[in-house]
Amino acid sequence: MRFHTRKWVKPEDLNPSGTLFGGRLLAWIDEEAALYTIIQFDHSRVVTKFMSEINFMSSAKQGDIVEIGIEVIKFGKTSLTLKCEVRNKMTRETIITVDQIIMVNVDENGVPKPHGKTRVEFVKDRLESKL
Incomplete structure (x- = not known):
């Protein structure tokens, strides 16, 4: 697994117990999944369709x-x-695991649209192929 993004837990990310609020963490995960998918599809219209069971295993605190x-x-x-x-x-x-997140490529009307991709691509490889 590749770890792409780091977040610093700040006071506004905490729940009343002083630990990382689960909703904030899920928002970070959703954003990361969307960004990852946008990069893979080379298309900015994607939506989250499904998130499987979320398994909170430990917590995080401020700092x-x-x-x-x-x-x-x-x-x-x-x-x-x-x-x-x-x-x-x-x-x-490990703080949390999510076994499945399904992201869908959509057109301007929000209708699922084929993306034509079959394997993971890296931006650097796309740039090199254009040279």
Whole structure:
């Protein structure tokens, strides 16, 4: 799994118990999944269709640095299925796992649209092929 993004847990990210609010973490995961999918599809219109069971395994507190890892499970005709792990950057302790996140490529009307991709592509490879 590749860990692409790091977030610093700040006071506004905390719940009343003084730990990272789960809703904030899920928003970070959703954003990361969308960005990852946009880069893979080379198209900015994507939506989250599904998130499987979310497994909170530990917590984070103010000042912790968490990193979000995304891995492709499969390419569908209009979708990309991902899995996610968030962990504490310093201790490597897993905070949360999400086994499936399904992102869908859509047209300007929000209708699923084939993306034509079959494998993970890296931006650097796209840039090199254009030279």
